[in-house]
Amino acid sequence: MTPRLGPRRSRALQLHRKLITVWSAPPGWRGWLVTTNNNDIGLLFLGVATAFFVIGGLLAMLIRIQLATPRSAFMAAETYSQIFTMHGTVMMFLFAIPFFEALSILLLPGMLGTRDMAFPRLGAFGVWVYIFGGSAVIVAMIMGLAPDGGWFMYPPLSSTAFSPGIGADVWLLGITSIEVSAIAAAVEVVVTVLRYRAAGMSLARMPIFAWYMLVVALMILTAFPPMILGSVLLEVERALGWPFYRVEEGGDPLLWQHLFWLFGHPEVYIIFLPAAGMIGTILPVMARTQILGYGWVVAAAISLAVLSFGLWVHHMFATGIPQLGLAFFSAASTLVAVPTAVMVFAWIGTLWQGRPVMHLPMLWILGFFATFVIGGLTGVMLAIVPFDWQVHDTHFIVAHLHYVLIGGYVFPMIAAVYYFLPLLTGRHPQFRLGRIAFWVTVPAFHLTFLAMHWAGLLGQRRRIATYEAEQGWEAINFSASIGAFALAIGFALVILDLGLNAVLAPRSRRNPWAAGTLEWAVPLPSPVYGFGAIPVIEGRAPLDMDPALPHRIARGEGYLAGADRHRRETLIVDTATGAPAQVAVLPGNSILPFLLAIVTSLSFLAPLFGAHLVSALALVGVAGLAVFWAWTSGRKVDEGPVDAGLGQILPTSHEVPDPPGWWGSLLLLLADGVHFGSLLFGYAFLWTIAPNWPPPSWITPGLVGPILAGGGGLALMFGPRRTVRAISRSQPPRTGLALTGVGVLALAAAAGWMLRNGPDPTSHAFGATVWLLAGHVLLHAVITLIMLGFLALRIWRGYTSPRRNGEARILQLWADFTAVTGLLALTAAWAPGAFA
């Protein structure tokens, strides 16, 4: 066909051929194991998350069978508790969070006008950890070893005394590994949104979904660590008997509730905001206009995120919080209605100023409105304390949460999948079955959950396995069960319809919805490399301003056209203005993420079977592979600034002081810092609130410990700085490296010294906390030591130069963190003894 093409088409084809060879994964199943490209990873992620949705849905059906009739003999109470716990857990952790992560990995690069996510290998790693961790949890359930304490796992019910089996450990370890993968994805999203965009895409020109995902990813980095800490404490208590939640020994079960809801409430918004971002993306296109009040919407998303962190206590209104506290949190809880209202009215106002067309995605968005507004209103009702006291832990709550989760999340996500289907499959959906599915699903949903609201008002408690006929709840529950089965059929039809459309629908033309944003500037289905060249844009809706843009991109008009240097490259821009700043060199296909995920999952899951040695070996494997992973990037010679096209000469990301890895480390340390902060919070909480404090004895700091710590901390801050300076000036970095090493060893020694005559961790929560604080110091000392050794090797092998000093600066970041949190940790442990 080539001969008949004009010179411009053939230029596009040439570029396409070059790019495709550089960006593709090998064909066949091996390709799936080594691919790091966001199109592949996103699709895999999406498929697996959907599978977990189906599993969670099947569990919901079992629940509704059990509750359909009074005195049901379908399941025993023990089984029933496993089923509802797993339903909640699967839906929240294995479906809801991964599903939006999948969509953002798939779509963000296109929306931002870049070719891939910032850390392709990290993305692949996250997906595999999720797949292994999630499957382990499901397998445990099939073996009858599922957790059974409800999805929020309150101790002491989940402590060894009352949950002796490994069910609770499955939950703690499985879920923690999935949170690790969520944090990986969040780091990736933040760095991508902040740095990887089309030229000229300033913050104010970013597509609305990118804003939402930026906010969500930052929330994940700050909300998951408290939960991870809570799980670590519980797992340590279960495995080693350190009494963080046992009252008799200075623990407190309320600590768990604080840590859990510090995560759990933001979690609700972490789930809702991506859906809101999707609505903000799709709705204006369906209404053939621009979104009303872009600035308002962004501000609303940010304030919702901030407010959501002030709300965790509203899940604990019935735990005996003092009246003043109740008043504060009650007011704060109702306040979230303001940013939510801003968003809802922005959307309705957008419809108002546009000419809406009822395509199927729009229909699902209307389903969202009808459902979510009800969920929001019942939510406001729940924030009123006396009302909450009445319906807390009844089916009213269950119904409310499904209105918000299904209405506010699942419906918009279905809209999103329909809307973006052409991008994924290259085919334009045909909607006959789809409309039927919609009209089955939405009414069935309302039947099911309106009935459950009612049952709750009549006093039906959640999580009860059976009820009596004379309680008068039969008709309601039976209707709810009928509705639930219709709902399941509706969802099945949706999945069937999507499947059929993916293989049978007619080929779509480019930009079938006439959208204005960059993800539609690509040929369909979207090629692995995304853009033939990185476009230069001048507004928020570049395709509206210049309908010929897609063709110009395909012809290579823009930055980094084709792949002249035979490697994966994309543009890094200045965060605020979007001016081109660096050329990112992305890694190619690699089996490392898959292997690292295997050992990581092994280290998490082996303790379930008491295989602590395996776990320890796996951890060594993790460290080894991670070092190897880091080793494989970087260069031995200075390449110098390269031609980025359009006459711009830019440095590559290997030769800048703030390479992507530096940004990634910064964000990882943000999460780590919140984790550490939660530990200090827990310590302060136990000290002030828990009964049975103070402990029998504090620890005395003495002189040796503090001197070691102080000196070590100083050296640790000073050493890396010296190293960076030496590298930047081509001087031998020996002093800096040595100083760093001495510093980290001294700090670790101080922690060890403290434990030497420290208290027994099993006899009082204070002792356990001291050990944990020391553990924090030692863990970070080990990480810093490994990084130091790595850097020394890299210097020796010639991977650094005055231009290539980024790795030393990454070490500096980690060393600073280790020094500061290490000193804080030791001070916190010594302080009470010093002043006693």
Add this chain to the structure above:
Amino acid sequence: MLWSSGTIFVFVMVLLAVALRRVPRIATERFWFWGLGVVFPLAILASLTLYGLILGQRLAPVPAPDLVRVEAEARQWAWTFRYADAPGLVTHGLLHIPAGRPVDVDLTSVDVIHSFWVPRLAGKLDAIPGHVNRLRLSADQPGDYAGASAEFSGRGYTGHVFSVRAHAPADWQTFLQGMNP
């Protein structure tokens, strides 16, 4: 509360329906954001929160002259009640109180977290090991009231129920003297 929520819901749906007619109109930020997005929810929320707080204050366990004190201790899956006015008196699964007088229940648990809930007499409050939470009950009429534990507590949770018996003044005295009226 149901009514006002219903009204808001209908209002939003009507706005939506009007917006869906395919006549583009001018949408001003002043109306949509300042009016509907900020002022409208704030006005409703302020009144709602205030109402809740006042109600909450009324239900709070404040001192009262004719106050009665009882203790409730939860365990998997039973309730034990003790009475300040009759030391040594213990009942299981059935809490006796006087009708027409405020009653403070001191709640605690010996094993896992439970919750004390008598829908017709008060909201629910948790019984947490190591902590004592105080709940104010008041029964206007003598009679039996159904109560249930409302925090999931494991295998026997479904059947973890109790009842409260409110006595007329004379019967209350008889009960305190250890005779079951």
